[in-house]
Amino acid sequence: MFILLNEIDFSDRIRADYGTGQEWKQFLTSFTKMGQLQPIKVAPLDPPVAGKKYKLLMGDRRRRAIQELNDADVEIPFLDKGMIEASYRDEPSRRKQLLLEFAENNERKDFDFIEKAKFIRSVHEEMQSQYQEAWTQEATARLLNVSTASISHYLRVEEAVKTNESVAKASTLKAAVKRMKVDDQIKKRKSDAEKTDAGTLGLERAASLLHLGDARDWIAGISDSSVDFINFDPPWGDNASHKSAENHESFDDDTESADAFMQHMLPQLFRVLKDDRFCIFWYKAWASQDMARLAEGFGFNLQFTRTPCIWYKPDKTADQNRVPEKQLIEAYEMFYILRKGDPIFHERHANNVFAYERTPVAQLIHPTEKPLALCDALVKLCTVPGESIIDPTFGSGAMLDAAIRANRRARGCELSPNFHERVSVRLAEYLKNVSYS
Ligand SMILES: C[S@@+](CC[C@H](N)C(=O)[O-])C[C@H]1O[C@@H](n2cnc3c(N)ncnc32)[C@H](O)[C@@H]1O
Structure with missing residues (x-):
């Protein structure tokens, strides 16, 4: 039998959205080519409720497809507009109805x-x-x-x-x-x-150092020439792998957003840094020359540090290479030590290869987390106790953690609520025991 589409009550269906993917498009096309091959199943509503005479039991996907084609004025062979072919079935128990609906949807790829x-x-x-x-x-x-x-x-x-x-x-x-x-x-x-009271205090202290939001807004509130050291490790614009995003938290990591972010941040970092101070700038190794030129364009110099530094990961003896016969294991990252004015290191004879094992996976907060010991080495190389350190995209908070443990004044910003919250807890561990300003 043919019934009017708008006389069907489908309000208690669980599935609300069938998407717009490829599978759905193919499903629609099959209607325009062959018409409705199978009737939907309905039970009569006696008396009708709010103008609806039938309750839908099975075939919501077919109903939805026909409605969508009707709305778009696409003809369906052998089916008048506004109609659908249906057959009666006794209304099953709620249990049976749910099971039918489950079985029907469980076959869909986009379920x-x-x-x-x-x-x-x-x-x-x-x-x-x-x-x-x-x-x-x-x-x-x-x-x-x-x-x-x-x-x-x-x-x-x-x-x-x-x-x-x-x-x-x-x-x-x-x-x-x-x-x-x-x-x-x-x-x-x-x-x-x-x-414990101390624990609450730790969280309060941590919260006062960490800002949740966009670093571009946050940096605007920092005064000119007020900061002694910056760790800048922005998104690298290489679409953090799906796996990382799943396991952690995703953020805009396309090349365009990353470029725009850096163009905005670098001059601001230069502005807030005091004279004769350092700024660490992390970026993917193959783009490092471009990054050096970009930073120089905004006033930083590389007078004694033109050769980029390396963080070598001695523990990295395996990689997720898809073609291991062609790829090498990537066991290092590069960073620049940018200078504003003419700063000096606070440790002599430091090597520009920093060999530090990665944070064990079970303790990782962030997919590109730097180890605490490496951050500690950089803090001590570039600052003295009591100085101020900022990290505008703090991720795991490793640099801030190293800074407060070394008695530096640290502040940072992060866009992701997940990392922000986890770093609050991370810093609170230490801050609950020390008074910190
Ligand atoms: C390369 S990761 C930093 C990793 C960090 N240095 C560490 O050791 O864990 C970059 C971070 O920037 C954050 N981020 C992306 N866009 C941001 C923005 N506009 N403002 C603040 N943080 C941002 C991301 O959520 C990500 O955690």
């Missing part, structure tokens, strides 16, 4: 894990309302043919996405679970820290 989590939650709760505590997660797992471990992950993720933006932005269940674990760790460390 994302958050939608799946919502389905699983609805089915689980529906069953629990019938069987009370006799119904377990294992039972839902068996019913939906999903592993018990992933049921528990789906249920936790479904809860977490409501309050945690970074979990909601994850693109896979695995990444979301990882983000939830990180979040739990932060919360635990924070609540442990808050259990």
Whole structure:
């Protein structure tokens, strides 16, 4: 039978968005070529509710496709505009309806894990309302043919996405679970820290040093010639790998944004730095000459440090190279020690190769984190106790941590709330025990 599209009630469907991807486009095309091959399933609503005479049981994707083609005035063979072919079916129980909808969507490639989590939650709760505590997660797992471990992950993720933006932005269940674990760790460390007065004090002290926001706004509030040392490690514009972004936090890392950011920041850094002081400038090795010229263009000089320094990672004996027969393991990063005026080092005979092992993975906060010992060496090379240090894109906060431990005055900025929060906890560990201004 043919029924009117606008007489169908589909309001209790869980799935709301079918996207605009390739799979969806192909699905639409199949309608324009062959018409509607399968009727949707509906149950009569007696009496009608708010003008709706049928309740949709199966085929929401088909309904949505036909509606979209109608709206775009695209003809569908053998189907009049505003109509859809449907067949009756007795209204199944809510449980059966959810299972039908789950099975229908589970076949789609673009059925994302958050939608799946919502389905699983609805089915689980529906069953629990019938069987009370006799119904377990294992039972839902068996019913939906999903592993018990992933049921528990789906249920936790479904809860977490409501309050945690970074979990909601994850693109896979695995990444979301990882983000939830990180979040739990932060919360635990924070609540442990808050259990003592000293802990709260540590967090308050840390908060006063760390700014959450765009470094371009933050730097504008810093006075001219007021800072003794800068660590500048901006986004490198090489699209931080998908894996890093998943495991940590993504930020705009395309070449254009990175260039614009540097063009804006370098003259500002020059402005806030006192005369005869250093600024460390990290950038990808293959672009280092361009970066040197750019920094010089804004007033920095490289009179005694034209050769870039190297952070050599002796522990890096493996890489994720896709073609290991053609690629070498990248075991170093480069940075410049830029000068404003004519500064002096506070340690003599320092070597321009800084060999320091990377922070162990289990302790990493940031994908491009510098080790604390390396930061300590740079702090001590370029400043004396009591001097002020800024890090406009502090990431893991390693440089700020090294600075406060070496009794320098540190301040920093970070765009990502995740790193900002984790660094607050990191610095609070130390600051709870020392008075710091
Ligand atoms: C290369 S990482 C810094 C790593 C850091 N030096 C460390 O050792 O962990 C660059 C950082 O800049 C942050 N960022 C990107 N754009 C920013 C902006 N406009 N303002 C402040 N921070 C920004 C990113 O979130 C990222 O954490």
